[in-house]
Amino acid sequence: MLAFFLKRLASLVFTMLVVSALVFAAFEFTPGQMATKILGPFSTQDQRDRLMEELGLHRPVWERYFEWLGNVLSGDLGYSTLYKLPVNDIIWDRLGNTLTLAAIAFAVMVPLSVLFGISAGMREGSKLDRTISVASIVTTSVPEFASGVFLASIFVIGLGWLPGTATLEAGARWPIAAQLVLPVTVIVLYDLGYVVRMVRASMVEVMTRPYIRTAILKGLTFRDVILKHALRNAMIAPFTVILLQINYMITGVVVVEAVFAYPGFGRMLLDSALSQDVATVQAASLFAVLVSVSTQIAGDLGYMMLNPRIRFS
Template identity: 35%
Template sequence: MSGLRSFVARRLLLGALQIVAVVLLVFGLTEALPGDAAVALAGDQPDPARIDAIRAAMELDRPAWERLADWAAGLLHADFGTSLTSGRPVGAYLADGFGPTLLLATLTVALLVPAGFGLGVLAARHEGRFVDRLISSVTLAVYAVPEFALGVLLVTVFALRLGWLPPTAVGYGTDLLGHPSALVLPVLVLLSRPVCSLVRLVRAGMIDALASPYVAQARRYGVPGVRVRYAHALPNALAPAAQQLARTIDWLLCGVIVVETLYVIPGLGTVLLGAVAERDVPVVQGLAVVFGVLTVVLNLGADVVTHRLAPRAKVAA
């Protein structure tokens, strides 16, 4: 237990340093963006005096290090700043878009875990046989299709040709739970590549675990096959799969821009696209920090789970 506490303490310290690095990197990258928000807000034919007034109102004329210090201090109190274009708090944008994105991610993970682990274990149990070859071939083929292409294909078949499902979420707003049919195609697209990765990773982990000396010893002692697979082999196969699952959840929360754009879902991806188009730097910065912190936290949790499931695994401290 003391070893686990020491490991968690080291990972927490590393996570804190990574979050600081994320804040500095986000600010530096947004400062390096081409163009000027004041010029963008001044209109098509900006007047120099108007540009100067806008820059002063937005405090863009202050030194970068002062703005960084104020922004970082605000982050400590969950204050992400104010939108340059609307004057709304950035936190309000995050709150508006977080619900639909979280709903998509939750539904996807709820299907991903049983499908990924179940198919992976099934393929490992039938290694080299028809079931294993079928699962491996299908997952490889699906993984090779980009999300955008798969999304367009699903819309063409199930929405336009068959008319079974709505092609987009237009008109539903954020009330997606009240219209579950609008969630089917986006969730399928989000599920396609992660489930393929997880299936192949669980399959490989299970095959390695079933071929290990301790499993062979358990079989020699007459331990039932079901117990060997699920009490001895599966926990060691779960260790790398837990890290993959954390990366998948991170991608679902941070990388749904394509899916939300394709199906017109008002989530964080849509908010980010709008902020980039309007060069609304505080909103872009707020979203980037939230995504970065989620990445650090999820990977920290995955490392702890991996260490707990398989202490022998070499996890970077």
């Protein structure tokens, strides 16, 4: 397992280096365009030339890349032209807000998806199975912005029970807990159906295995068959899928954060990209790749722990 972990860690480092080079080149391969992005389209050529000289943009790309990479490794993520602050002063607060939202949504989504998936898979073709399957398909097929608008129309405009935005301002009319209800609900609804179907499919497959029939013929109760024999084996494949949802909940909830004006990581990345805030986009892109690769490694390690055939092969 140690060799596997070291191999994955080396892969993570290599992936980060490749992505960092591609991200840097995408924004700074042409210094003239870089200066135009900072000063705006109405700047003069003389102003752009002076800025390029000041920032050292006349130097070769590879030289500027290694200087930027050294600054990133030392903790200097650059200066945000959109927020007029160092990127370090922005990205961690926004990331903390998104982690709060993701943690709540994950804590709600995982138990519900496992419960519904197992309930549907225990008795394939039953009314409960068909109901859960149809509901899962419906919730997954509805985009986040559509479900967000739909829920807001009911609970914000129609009933007035919840706020329509989640600015996380403690002194606002609504408490922070109430502001988080709709964003969390939208994320859970969109993500729940996919995980439920994965758990159900795995449970259906396990229930047809010979050792399940043997356990039933030995006289074990249906509850013991599910809890002691079927559950662990059914969760091997969905475990990786569940962990991969962490990547979506941290870096992929741009739509949800935009709909509810949530000051999170995804909305920061969107605003920075629209405003051509190069330093913030570069830092956020690297972190998004880090989260994606790290969750894949964690999923592979968890899969090995659950499946002895992989662990000892």
